[in-house]
Amino acid sequence: MHSLTKDGERVLIEVAARHGLSDAAVRALVVALAEGDGAAARYDHPDLGGVGRWPVTGAAEGLAARVEAACADIARAMAETRLVEDGAAPGGGDWPAELGQPAASGELGGRRYAIFPGAHRMLVARGDTTEVYDIEGHTIRDVVEDDGGLALETDRGRMRLADLRRDGGDEKVVPPETPAP
DSSP states (O other): OOOBOHHHHHHHHHHHHHHTOOHHHHHHHHHHHHHTTTTOEEEEEGGGTEEEEESOSSOOOHHHHHHHHHHHHHHHHHHHSOOBOTTOOTTSTTSOGGGOSOSEEEEETTEEEEEEGGGTEEEEEETTEEEEEEOTTOOEEEEEEETTEEEEEETTEEEEGGGSOBTTTTSOOOOOOOOOO
């Protein structure tokens, strides 16, 4: 669970009330926007209609319009103040420290992922197992679901995660670190 600052909690309450969204849904948006540095969000929450992203292309109506407006409000607040506690930034503390901070991280289809371009690695965690993939030579633009698995939108087009070389051969390696209580 990511901790919000006092300003983050205030923004959460205001945005939830303004747009008729649950506190839990807005918390998911705040965390997703923190992962996207306030410029983009990928979220998965039932109160938000499931998996989605912001900004959206095209006209939004109903729930999608409320989510769009809520994300815009949160992004404006993020430009003015810190909403997520330092050290609680998404994708940070539970990946191996030797890889540094991920350039991107998120969750899709029950799998958490983090991309470390400097180390040429992408980590994908499901349950208590994390797989490490070699991404050297690929510029990853997005991670998407594809036929029940993960796929990457790269500078060379779409490729399935299964097409990447797994670091450590066929073994599953690098158990996720357990954050200190």
